[in-house]
Amino acid sequence: MQETPAAAIAANRYGLGARPGDLAAIASDPRGWLRGQLAGPPPQLAQSGLRGSADILAEASRIRQEKGAQDQQRQIPRLYRPIYLREASARLAFATTTDRPFLERLTWFWSNHFAVSVDKLAVLGVAGACEREAIRPHVLGRFADLLLAVERHPAMLLYLDNTSSVGPGSTLAQRLARRRSAASVGINENLGREILELHTLGVDGGYSQADVTAFARVLTGWSIGGGKGRLAGGEPGRFLFRPALHEPGPQRVLGQSYAQPGVEQGEAVLQALAGHPATARHLATKLARHFIADDPPPAAVERISRAFLATDGDLPAVYAALVDAPEGWEMPLGKFKTPADQVISVFRGLQLPVASGSEAQQRAALAAFELLGQRSWSPGSPAGWPDRAADWNGPSALLQRVEWADALGQRFGTLHDARQLAPQLLGATLGAGTRSAIARAASPAQALTLLLAAPEFLRR
Amino acid sequence: MSPVNRREILLGGVAAAGLGASGGLLVSRLALAAGPDGPRGEARLVFVILRGAVDGLAAVPPWGDPDYGRLRPGIAIAAPGAAQGALPLDGLFGLHPRLAFLHECYAAAELTVFHAVAGPYRQRSHFDGQDVLENGATAAHALQTGWLNRALAALPAPARQGRQQLGVALGRNLPLLMRGPAAVASWAPSRLAALDEDTLQRVQDLYAQDPLLAQRLADALATNAMATAAGGDARQGAGPAARYAEVVRATAGFLRRDAGPRVAVFDTQGWDTHANEGAAQGQLGQRLGALDAGLRLLKDELGSAWRDTAVILATEFGRTAAVNGTRGTDHGTATVAFLLGGAVRGGRVVADWPGLSARALYQQRDLAPTLDLRSVFKGVLQEQLQLPGAELERSVFPGSAGAAPLRDLIRA
Numbered sequence: 001m002q003e004t005p006a007a008a009i010a011a012n013r014y015g016l017g018a019r020p021g022d023l024a025a026i027a028s029d030p031r032g033w034l035r036g037q038l039a040g041p042p043p044q045l046a047q048s049g050l051r052g053s054a055d056i057l058a059e060a061s062r063i064r065q066e067k068g069a070q071d072q073q074r075q076i077p078r079l080y081r082p083i084y085l086r087e088a089s090a091r092l093a094f095a096t097t098t099d100r101p102f103l104e105r106l107t108w109f110w111s112n113h114f115a116v117s118v119d120k121l122a123v124l125g126v127a128g129a130c131e132r133e134a135i136r137p138h139v140l141g142r143f144a145d146l147l148l149a150v151e152r153h154p155a156m157l158l159y160l161d162n163t164s165s166v167g168p169g170s171t172l173a174q175r176l177a178r179r180r181s182a183a184s185v186g187i188n189e190n191l192g193r194e195i196l197e198l199h200t201l202g203v204d205g206g207y208s209q210a211d212v213t214a215f216a217r218v219l220t221g222w223s224i225g226g227g228k229g230r231l232a233g234g235e236p237g238r239f240l241f242r243p244a245l246h247e248p249g250p251q252r253v254l255g256q257s258y259a260q261p262g263v264e265q266g267e268a269v270l271q272a273l274a275g276h277p278a279t280a281r282h283l284a285t286k287l288a289r290h291f292i293a294d295d296p297p298p299a300a301v302e303r304i305s306r307a308f309l310a311t312d313g314d315l316p317a318v319y320a321a322l323v324d325a326p327e328g329w330e331m332p333l334g335k336f337k338t339p340a341d342q343v344i345s346v347f348r349g350l351q352l353p354v355a356s357g358s359e360a361q362q363r364a365a366l367a368a369f370e371l372l373g374q375r376s377w378s379p380g381s382p383a384g385w386p387d388r389a390a391d392w393n394g395p396s397a398l399l400q401r402v403e404w405a406d407a408l409g410q411r412f413g414t415l416h417d418a419r420q421l422a423p424q425l426l427g428a429t430l431g432a433g434t435r436s437a438i439a440r441a442a443s444p445a446q447a448l449t450l451l452l453a454a455p456e457f458l459r460r
Numbered sequence: 461m462s463p464v465n466r467r468e469i470l471l472g473g474v475a476a477a478g479l480g481a482s483g484g485l486l487v488s489r490l491a492l493a494a495g496p497d498g499p500r501g502e503a504r505l506v507f508v509i510l511r512g513a514v515d516g517l518a519a520v521p522p523w524g525d526p527d528y529g530r531l532r533p534g535i536a537i538a539a540p541g542a543a544q545g546a547l548p549l550d551g552l553f554g555l556h557p558r559l560a561f562l563h564e565c566y567a568a569a570e571l572t573v574f575h576a577v578a579g580p581y582r583q584r585s586h587f588d589g590q591d592v593l594e595n596g597a598t599a600a601h602a603l604q605t606g607w608l609n610r611a612l613a614a615l616p617a618p619a620r621q622g623r624q625q626l627g628v629a630l631g632r633n634l635p636l637l638m639r640g641p642a643a644v645a646s647w648a649p650s651r652l653a654a655l656d657e658d659t660l661q662r663v664q665d666l667y668a669q670d671p672l673l674a675q676r677l678a679d680a681l682a683t684n685a686m687a688t689a690a691g692g693d694a695r696q697g698a699g700p701a702a703r704y705a706e707v708v709r710a711t712a713g714f715l716r717r718d719a720g721p722r723v724a725v726f727d728t729q730g731w732d733t734h735a736n737e738g739a740a741q742g743q744l745g746q747r748l749g750a751l752d753a754g755l756r757l758l759k760d761e762l763g764s765a766w767r768d769t770a771v772i773l774a775t776e777f778g779r780t781a782a783v784n785g786t787r788g789t790d791h792g793t794a795t796v797a798f799l800l801g802g803a804v805r806g807g808r809v810v811a812d813w814p815g816l817s818a819r820a821l822y823q824q825r826d827l828a829p830t831l832d833l834r835s836v837f838k839g840v841l842q843e844q845l846q847l848p849g850a851e852l853e854r855s856v857f858p859g860s861a862g863a864a865p866l867r868d869l870i871r872a
Contacts (some may be wrong), residue, residue, distance in 0.1 A: 021730055076692045094602075145574050145676055159789070160734075161734040163784050164735075164785070164786050165785050165786060166785045184534055184783055184785065184787060186784050186785030186786075187784065187785045188734055188735060188784050188785050189784070189791075190789045192555050193584070193585075193790075193791065197585050197587075203583070203587065203588050203600070209583075209584065209823060243820065252597040255839075263595045266509040294857075301547065334560070348663045371651055371652065373633075373648075379512075380729050381510040381512070381586065381729070381732075383586070383587045390633070390634070391633055392633060393633070393672070393673075393676060394631070394632050394633030394647040394676070395645065395677070395679035395680035395683065396632045396633070396647050396680050397632035397633050397646075397648075398673060398677055398680060399650065399677060399680035399684070400632065400650050400652060400657065402660075402663055402677065403652035403653065403655060406650060406652075406653075406655045406659060407652055407653065409659075433668075434667050437662060437665065437666045442658060446662065449655075449659055449663075450659075450666060453663050453666070454666060455666070455667065455669075458673070
């Protein structure tokens with residue numbers, strides 16, 4: 001078998017980890033293999049048992065309307081938890097078996113870029129649906145469409161507290177003022193701020209507190225149907241623009257005035273943000289950090305950013321620039337795998353089945369994410385999971401990866417010959433030291449442990 | 461209306477700025493200082509990072525400020541004595557009613573509260589704010605190491621008492637605060653079985669060509685051995701109380717140990733209360749209650765080492781002075797910090813209170829900062845760890861000359 005480092009880099013750095021046979025199949029044209037994954041409609045994970053967010057939220061809304069507070073506290077988590085498990089295990093199963101792992105890595109990248117966190121109960125039932133409904137359909141489209149789909153999605157509106165943000169000059173606020181109601185209404189600037197800071201321009205993208213506040217006013221009324229009280233009405237669980245909550249009048253964001261009357265105002269601001277040069281730079285930096293190096297080479301960032309601006313945010317063109325960046329194909333391996341990378345590359349490399357029949361099976365399949373510290377959709381903050389080695393290679397984190405490799409060796413060591421498997425998974429990136437350590441191992445189990453804990457397997 | 465001693469403290473800090481440390485005292489606190497209650501042990505420092513921007517106006521409500529209630533209908537904490545009212549501190553401030561242990565510390569003169577405090581960061585990004593809180597520079601990403609690690613690296617050799625690792629971070633990975641030139645341990649409980657010796661040896665051999673992984677693995681094994689010896693058994697339960705219990709028990713286990721680390725860091729999340737923050741009860745109250753219970757457990761677990769311990773609680777910035785439209789608060793500027801422990805000269809609120817009138821607010825929205833958080837940190841480093849004063853501004857907090865260390869934070 002003749003392999004170049006490029007095949008292993010394509011499969012492990014750009015993809016989600018080689019399966020036996022992959023490297024031989026792609027060795028003749030690793031870049032072409034990546035580009036080929038960008039053709040055709042993106043897969044939608046439309047398997048049975050995964051419910052739409054509107055359906056889930058409508059059921060939650062029924063529970064809220066019918067049950068007392070105590071019952072709700074029990075029943076909402078009871079509704080959401082099995083949905084979360086099913087989503088997370090379906091996603092793992094797909095990542096383990098997909099023939100378009102580059103596209104799937106990009107999907108996970110965007111899902112993390114537009115992070116929602118299931119630490120917040122309201123998001124637990126819909127984090128997976130958000131990825132399927134807002135991200136997957138647009139991962140090969142235009143960034144502006146992706147952005148709009150995510151910011152309108154109920155999971156994001158709930159996560160960043162926008163559903164009941166009320167303009168101080170809105171008809172609702174005025175009605176309450178006339179009645180001298182003590183009810184407090186006003187804006188919540190969380191969504192507006194994080195869109196600017198995290199989703200588009202980046203923290204150094206040149207916006208001010210005044211822009212945050214104005215954008216938050218623009219976004220008042222972006223809500224979800226089927227709530228209680230002032231949030232009643234509309235189709236339960238679906239995006240709903242509520243004119244009564246919206247701050248009327250023009251708003252000035254980044255020096256530009258937006259005079260549109262309703263939901264179009266927010267859409268126009270998002271369009272402008274999506275095409276902003278600061279957004280291009282921010283996204284190019286994050287992509288280059290994810291695919292090339294923790295401190296991405298400026299030249300690569302520049303090329304990716306230019307591709308973004310030249311094509312009006314056409315994502316396949318951006319990905320092509322990423323594949324073309326020569327910096328991405330250099331050795332040594334520049335990225336330390338996140339726990340999720342590690343888990344998926346193990347599942348792919350060992351071709352582990354992802355049993356999803358029962359909740360217990362789902363939990364078992366997902367246990368490794370939790371063990372290694374990266375439970376699905378739980379970054380704990382809207383910034384998403386960090387993407388630098390120092391965030392993941394702490395002493396305790398490393399030891400746990402080694403212990404997990406040991407557990408896998410003991411469990412699956414007799415099913416694999418690690419001496420054969422190592423070159424299949426690591427190709428020309430397999431070092432002589434690892435090769436000989438595996439060859440000299442005391443048992444098949446130990447050999448597999450050494451492969452899965454090897455420095456070149458921990459990196460990509 | 462004026463908080464006890466605030467002028468004294470603030471002026472004292474300024475007076476101390478030029479003194480630096482006198483060489484002869486360098487070792488005393490870390491090694492064998494004697495206090496009024498008999499001989500002291502080695503000084504310990506715990507730093508708790510509260511991630512997400514704690515609402516200082518809820519944790520330490522300025523109930524005596526005439527604008528407080530007006531700004532916060534529905535989420536203001538009531539005055540002491542009222543139902544679910546604040547726990548009294550002085551004529552202006554109280555503690556959130558769920559902070560019962562902190563209140564006991566205050567009564568025992570083991571808690572100092574700093575209010576209207578902020579670091580040098582003035583924008584409102586959590587992520588950059590935390591970066592500055594931890595890197596000790598004046599801007600985000602200006603330094604890639606943490607100030608507490610640099611402080612450990614700057615301690616004179618005798619203070620180490622031959623230790624390899626003077627610091628420990630509880631968690632799988634090191635927070636920025638503890639990254640840097642000084643070797644520090646990190647520790648998280650493992651749910652997996654330990655490796656047999658032969659396999660472990662072979663993994664170590666495999667990493668011999670990879671200095672980073674070799675060092676990390678060696679650190680982990682050393683810390684693990686220490687945790688086992690200290691009885692640091694960890695069973696994870698559900699919920700914040702169980703998580704605190706786990707991390708606090710491990711922290712205390714390390715700090716109690718004779719040759720163990722003396723500086724520990726752990727972090728907590730979930731303080732970003734944009735919606736439905738609650739007042740005495742509710743979301744923030746629950747989190748404060750869990751934190752308070754965790755600190756009480758820390759004292760219990762530290763046993764006699766408590767009297768040698770100072771605990772700093774700090775967050776990246778505060779929250780808006782007024783309630784927002786969703787019964788929460790948005791990102792703000794100044795907030796509170798706490799210093800507690802048996803080593804602390806407490807029972808005081810240190811605040812140059814700017815007030816909450818429309819004119820007094822920072823950018824018409826936030827509590828204005830009147831005290832630099834670095835003054836607190838520098839004071840603690842100087843008095844508790846005996847860090848030489850020159851190092852404070854040279855390597856630990858570069859560009860902080862304007863933030864003189866506070867004095868008399870720690871018992872003599």
